[in-house]
Amino acid sequence: MDAPVVPLTGWGRTAPTPAHVATVHGEDEAREVLQGRSQRGVLARGLARSYGDAAQNAGGHVLDMTAADRVLAADLATGEIDVEAGISLDRLMTLFVPMGFFVPVTAGTRYVTVGGAIAADIHGKNHHRVGSFSQHVRWLDLLTADGQVRRVSPEADPDLFWATAGGMGLTGVIVRARVQMKPIESSQILVDTDRTPDLDSLMTLLTETDHLYDYSVAWIDCVAKGARMGRSVLTRGRFAHRDELPPKKQADPLRYATSIKLSAPNVFPPGLLNLATVAAFNELWYHKSPKRKRDQLQSIPTFFHPLDGVGAWNRIYGPRGFVQYQFTVPFGQEEAMREAMVRISSSGAASFLAVLKRFGEGNPGMLSYPSPGWTLALDIPVIKGLAALLDGLDELVVAVGGRIYLAKDSRVRPKLFEQMYPQLETFRAVRARVDPDGVFTSDLARRLSL
Numbered sequence: 302m303d304a305p306v307v308p309l310t311g312w313g314r315t316a317p318t319p320a321h322v323a324t325v326h327g328e329d330e331a332r333e334v335l336q337g338r339s340q341r342g343v344l345a346r347g348l349a350r351s352y353g354d355a356a357q358n359a360g361g362h363v364l365d366m367t368a369a370d371r372v373l374a375a376d377l378a379t380g381e382i383d384v385e386a387g388i389s390l391d392r393l394m395t396l397f398v399p400m401g402f403f404v405p406v407t408a409g410t411r412y413v414t415v416g417g418a419i420a421a422d423i424h425g426k427n428h429h430r431v432g433s434f435s436q437h438v439r440w441l442d443l444l445t446a447d448g449q450v451r452r453v454s455p456e457a458d459p460d461l462f463w464a465t466a467g468g469m470g471l472t473g474v475i476v477r478a479r480v481q482m483k484p485i486e487s488s489q490i491l492v493d494t495d496r497t498p499d500l501d502s503l504m505t506l507l508t509e510t511d512h513l514y515d516y517s518v519a520w521i522d523c524v525a526k527g528a529r530m531g532r533s534v535l536t537r538g539r540f541a542h543r544d545e546l547p548p549k550k551q552a553d554p555l556r557y558a559t560s561i562k563l564s565a566p567n568v569f570p571p572g573l574l575n576l577a578t579v580a581a582f583n584e585l586w587y588h589k590s591p592k593r594k595r596d597q598l599q600s601i602p603t604f605f606h607p608l609d610g611v612g613a614w615n616r617i618y619g620p621r622g623f624v625q626y627q628f629t630v631p632f633g634q635e636e637a638m639r640e641a642m643v644r645i646s647s648s649g650a651a652s653f654l655a656v657l658k659r660f661g662e663g664n665p666g667m668l669s670y671p672s673p674g675w676t677l678a679l680d681i682p683v684i685k686g687l688a689a690l691l692d693g694l695d696e697l698v699v700a701v702g703g704r705i706y707l708a709k710d711s712r713v714r715p716k717l718f719e720q721m722y723p724q725l726e727t728f729r730a731v732r733a734r735v736d737p738d739g740v741f742t743s744d745l746a747r748r749l750s751l
């Protein structure tokens with residue numbers, strides 16, 4: 302199969318590596334590439350919204366799965382759908398919201414494939430209520446290193462299922478999956494907004510009220526210091542019932558439309574994003590948000606995917622790209638979160654708004670990221686001193702039993718990573734069972750000796 306060599310990066314646009322990229326339309330073509338592989342192995346890739354090197358395989362083969370994007374079956378009584386793994390959440394919403402179904406879990410972008418959602422076991426604003434994406438997957442079909450396609454489920458082969466959920470493509474190629482969708486009566490979300498002046502008030506409010514909402518997330522100003530450190534805008538909500546809509550909207554309650562309003566230019570002047578411009582932006586954003594608002598109706602794109610309104614926004618960080626850092630600390634370790642915020646806000650790193658959330662229970666996924674506690678995600682442009690800042694944060698996080706998220710990572714030290722994921726050995730054992738020669742591999746896997 303023809304597979305031209307293409308330089309690939311993740312969404313952060315750092316550290317490109319070349320690979321033979323083959324666009325595959327299904328399991329037969331994927332198997333063909335698998336059989337013709339080189340020593341450098343094979344890896345599936347979705348829409349490349351992971352930030353670091355998870356979807357790269359330097360010198361080897363990369364399967365572009367996005368052409369395998371069909372809906373194979375849909376049961377509109379139960380909301381179970383069978384899809385090819387290259388289909389995006391964007392497409393699922395376009396197809397199924399008008400029929401009264403929403404994806405069970407969505408990331409902050411809808412340009413994520415089902416395969417990528419399972420492989421990273423993505424979480425959304427509803428993690429505290431429903432867990433992560435893989436918990437809504439009834440089965441998946443996995444093309445393994447021996448060329449077989451195995452139907453894997455939490456019942457049929459739980460070890461392989463939970464190694465694949467969050468396993469970053471290293472157990473094989475997910476070719477199909479059955480996903481349980483969420484029934485909705487309208488495409489509008491009833492949103493409550495609260496501005497909080499600092500981190501403490503935010504954490505208290507979230508702790509006291511998170512359980513009342515299906516979805517919740519706080520956008521934090523990571524540049525503000527001192528008494529204003531951690532000031533935020535907290536939005537929480539749930540899908541509105543049809544009779545909660547104004548009469549005009551009740552006529553077409555499941556109407557769903559998206560638009561990309563503008564696109565970032567290809568070449569962004571270096572230096573445009575600096576501490577002063579970011580601080581000014583954050584100031585403006587904080588003050589334009591309502592102090593307290595109740596029952597505001599918002600559309601799905603506005604509530605869930607505000608960044609998707611700007612095409613290719615990752616270009617704004619300029620040619621050097623940026624790093625996304627996301628970590629959790631367990632409940633009871635709020636001091637560690639506060640310490641992390643102090644270090645970030647005083648580092649001079651011009652981070653745009655960061656996102657803070659409370660996770661609920663984790664699942665058996667061996668490398669699945671969510672675990673009970675607080676999670677903070679932030680973008681940081683590549684600047685001098687960044688490595689030392691993030692290494693220090695890793696140590697802080699490990700010391701209190703926290704972890705970082707592989708889908709966002711490009712630089713954690715392997716020793717620290719091992720301490721963050723105590724089930725790593727179990728993951729390795731499952732991988733050795735289904736892929737003894739390590740055919741499925743990635744830049745991330747090599748970097749962390751997964």
Ligand SMILES: Cc1cc2nc3c(=O)[nH]c(=O)nc-3n(C[C@H](O)[C@H](O)[C@H](O)COP(=O)(O)OP(=O)(O)OC[C@H]3O[C@@H](n4cnc5c(N)ncnc54)[C@H](O)[C@@H]3O)c2cc1C
Nearest residue numbers: 347348349350351408409414416417420423424469470475
């Ligand atoms: C703006 C933005 C917001 C985000 N918000 C969130 C969020 O709120 N929550 C969250 O959890 N994540 C979030 N992410 C991260 C994103 O959801 C994950 O990185 C997701 O895995 C991306 O899916 P993808 O299809 O782009 O996969 P890729 O980035 O292409 O690949 C990611 C991993 O999945 C593997 N993979 C992809 N397809 C398959 C397949 N068919 N079979 C086997 N393995 C496969 C790849 O090998 C790789 O290891 C966000 C990313 C961006 C850019």
